[in-house]
Amino acid sequence: MGACEDARMSSHESNRIDAGPFGEWLTQMRASLRGDGGTVVPCGDCRGCCVSSYYIPIRPQDVGARERIPDQYLIAAAGQPPGHLMMKYREDGTCPMLSQGNCSIYEHRPQTCRDYDCRIFAAAGIAAAGADKPVINRRVSEWRFRYDSEADRRAHAAVTAAATFIRQQREAFPGGRSPTAPTGIAVLAIKVYSLFLDPAIARLKPADVARAIIAESRRFDAGEAQ
Numbered sequence: 001m002g003a004c005e006d007a008r009m010s011s012h013e014s015n016r017i018d019a020g021p022f023g024e025w026l027t028q029m030r031a032s033l034r035g036d037g038g039t040v041v042p043c044g045d046c047r048g049c050c051v052s053s054y055y056i057p058i059r060p061q062d063v064g065a066r067e068r069i070p071d072q073y074l075i076a077a078a079g080q081p082p083g084h085l086m087m088k089y090r091e092d093g094t095c096p097m098l099s100q101g102n103c104s105i106y107e108h109r110p111q112t113c114r115d116y117d118c119r120i121f122a123a124a125g126i127a128a129a130g131a132d133k134p135v136i137n138r139r140v141s142e143w144r145f146r147y148d149s150e151a152d153r154r155a156h157a158a159v160t161a162a163a164t165f166i167r168q169q170r171e172a173f174p175g176g177r178s179p180t181a182p183t184g185i186a187v188l189a190i191k192v193y194s195l196f197l198d199p200a201i202a203r204l205k206p207a208d209v210a211r212a213i214i215a216e217s218r219r220f221d222a223g224e225a226q
Contacts, residue, residue, distance in 0.1 A: 023152035048136035053093035064108030124163035158196035162189035172206035
């Protein structure tokens with residue numbers, strides 16, 4: 001092995017960032033999706049979600065954020081009831097509340113910002129988006145989960161398999177309706193991953209798998225899935 005190859009491998013290894021134990025993270029993320037908690041993201045100096053041209057929902061309960069965001073950055077949220085707003089981003093794609101590299105309203109940030117965790121994309125084995133999200137995509141490629149047990153490895157494989165099915169078998173869903181945005185794909189995969197722990201799912205027709213995914217997602221949203 002030459003010196004150049006050694007250098008490339010060292011650089012690759014040094015770019016890996018600990019995403020934490022997968023099993024623990026998955027439990028916390030599923031609780032967060034139910035509205036029962038949240039995750040603590042080891043962002044370090046990364047501000048990817050603050051510089052990536054995101055519109056941020058401002059819900060009626062985001063009182064502290066609403067009081068601090070200038071009106072010029074707020075617009076009505078299409079298709080939502082009155083009181084639901086969206087915070088626009090600056091022309092350069094950065095959040096208007098970002099100041100000197102940090103959130104200026106961190107203690108009062110919207111719930112969407114509190115819930116955001118780009119490790120969902122690493123868990124699902126997909127990028128956060130296209131070329132318009134280079135900072136987040138770079139961080140996603142750097143995340144590395146740890147596994148406390150073989151069950152955790154299987155769970156991660158199941159999340160990835162679920163995301164792959166949702167992406168590749170869109171036509172199997174009724175009316176071809178399945179998430180197409182990376183966040184929707186990753187979230188749905190996390191909700192229904194348990195289906196893909198059973199090897200028998202590989203023997204089902206895609207339409208049957210899609211129906212099972214829809215049913216499991218509804219169970220999760222109803223609080224019936226563990």
